[in-house]
Amino acid sequence: MVHPSSVKINEVEFFELRDIIVKISGIMFSEHKKYLIENRLSKRLIELKFTSFKEYIHYIKNNPKRDTEINTLINLVTINETYFMRERGQVDYLISTVMPALLAKNKKNIRIWSIPCSTGEEPYSIAIELHDAGFFSKASIEVIATDINSDVVETAKHGVYREGAFRSCSQSFIDKHFTKKGADFIINSNIKSRVKFNVGNIVSSKIIPLMGTVDVIFCRNVLIYFDFDNKKVALSNFKDILSNDGYLFLGHSESVTRVSNDFVMSNFGTGIVYTKK
Ligand SMILES: C[S@@+](CC[C@H](N)C(=O)[O-])C[C@H]1O[C@@H](n2cnc3c(N)ncnc32)[C@H](O)[C@@H]1O
Structure with missing residues (x-):
């Protein structure tokens, strides 16, 4: 045949x-x-x-x-488009405002969740900025990164990138945190070891016991692909996973408006952040 x-x-x-x-x-x-x-x-x-x-x-x-x-x-x-320091205003706000606020509450362990993480550029960007601002020596900080796509999670764990992943970064960002080998840029081990990857699905109830409680959620550029009912499910799961004084960041073209009543929106100039009601 x-x-x-x-x-x-x-x-x-x-x-x-x-x-x-x-x-x-x-x-x-x-x-x-x-x-x-x-x-x-x-x-x-x-x-x-x-x-x-x-x-x-x-x-x-x-x-x-x-x-x-x-x-x-x-x-x-799945559509896995991502790059380092995408929508960086929110990462800057994490460093300038969210982390100091969490530390001021004497939190012993701060958990930051990047979901979906795709090939790792987002959680590694977060870890790099936390490192450069000295936060890893001020508290025990976990950066957890999750995606439904097991292939991209495997790629993310290797931490090896090509030039296109740095379209939004300065040369010093690259020089400081990556080692160039041929066409590859390999993330340095001090940053790589800061991010823990797992496979998970934000519209499954299993994500709640998998994650426990987190203080910050970055959920960017995935809800745009969801139907209304699944946006509701994802945001309801986030309500259960986010600590009462936690922060939720969505992508620039995403919003909780008309989908969930569980969050309050604040505009900080270069972006939007949600806290729990
Ligand atoms: C466009 S990427 C966004 C990556 C990153 N957050 C960013 O903004 O650059 C979308 C990712 O969502 C993941 N995804 C789609 N549905 C998902 C689900 N139900 N649970 C977890 N991840 C999901 C895809 O595998 C893909 O890697």
Whole structure:
């Protein structure tokens, strides 16, 4: 039998797959993303020797190995765009205002959560700024970084980047914290060891016992991809995970307005921060 070099998705299959993806991850693909799904998954279907998306959907619904395949599916469809010091106004505010406020409360252990962390640029940027401002010697600070995509979490753990990841950084930021080897920039071990990575899903209730309580949440550039119900679930999970005097940062184009009544918004000039009511 001759196998095709690509597999086409029809409308019915697209809607069925889209419902599976949104139910698991919260990510809602609009109809014009049909070709993105087709492009990203076609190769996987061929690897599994399927000739239609119908067979693949049957497999992820019924096969005993479906959990492993669902993990692969999610890894293939997530959008992992990120870079160092993205939306830096919020990181600056963490350093100038949030950390001093938490320290003034004599917190023994301060936990900062970067979710979703993608390939690690966001949590490492946070760790670098905390390091440069001397906070690691003032308190026990944990930087925890989580993503649903197990592949990006593995990449993040290695801490090896290419030039494009530094589009928003000064040369001194790079020189101070990375070692160049060929085209690679390897994060220095004093920063790397400050970030603990794990795989987790913000729309699953399992994320609450996984994380315990944290003092700061950076959840940037993921809620824009979610449908309304899953935005609600994620924000409700954050309400449970965030300490009563904690801080929540969302991406510039994201907001809790009309989704959650559990947070109060404050504008600090270069960005917005939420605290619990
Ligand atoms: C565009 S990146 C954002 C990375 C970083 N926060 C930033 O702003 O640069 C979006 C990430 O969200 C992750 N993601 C999508 N759905 C998720 C979920 N339900 N739980 C955890 N991570 C999720 C994706 O795997 C992807 O790495």
